[in-house]
Amino acid sequence: MPAQGSGAKPAPNNLEQIQIDFIMGKKPVKQGNNMVPQYYCQSLxxxxxxxxxxxxxxxARGRTIFQGFMAVRESxxxxxxxxxSQFNMEVEAAPKTA
Known part of the structure; x- marks a missing residue:
């Protein structure tokens, strides 16, 4: 997972033909006497x-965030x-059975 901060959107990652995009959110946080934007990963x-x-x-933390089968061009x-702050991802081939 990208670290929280004021940086730009991280580049997508690829694992076994699955592209992972980080959808970032922004919230104001107090820094000294000013409010500054802080970016965080809102969705995957x-x-x-x-x-x-x-x-x-x-x-993540022993909890399932997503589980399922993905066909061609599905998102x-x-x-x-x-x-x-981090997650585990497992990907395996799952051909359809006849």
């Missing part, structure tokens, strides 16, 4: 890029629980 967008169906499991947006 998972975009299926390859032709193979995949099973995706995303967890999912999931909210990130507050206070989460």
């Amino acid at each position: 967008r998972f975009i299926k890029k390859g032709s193979l169906r995949r099973r995706v499991l995303v967890t 999912k947006v999931v909210n990130v629980p507050s206070g989460i």
Whole structure:
């Protein structure tokens, strides 16, 4: 997960044909006598890029954030629980059975 701060939106990451986009939020925080913007990861967008169906499991602090199968060109947006600074992601091939 990108660290909280005043930086720009982080670049997308790719894992096993799944692109991960960080959707950032902004909130004002007091710094000295001024209010300054602080950016944080509000949501994650998972975009299926390859032709193979995949099973995706995303967890943080022992809690499931997203679990499901992703077909070609499918995308999912999931909210990130507050206070989460990292997550675990498992991706595996999941061909349809006949």
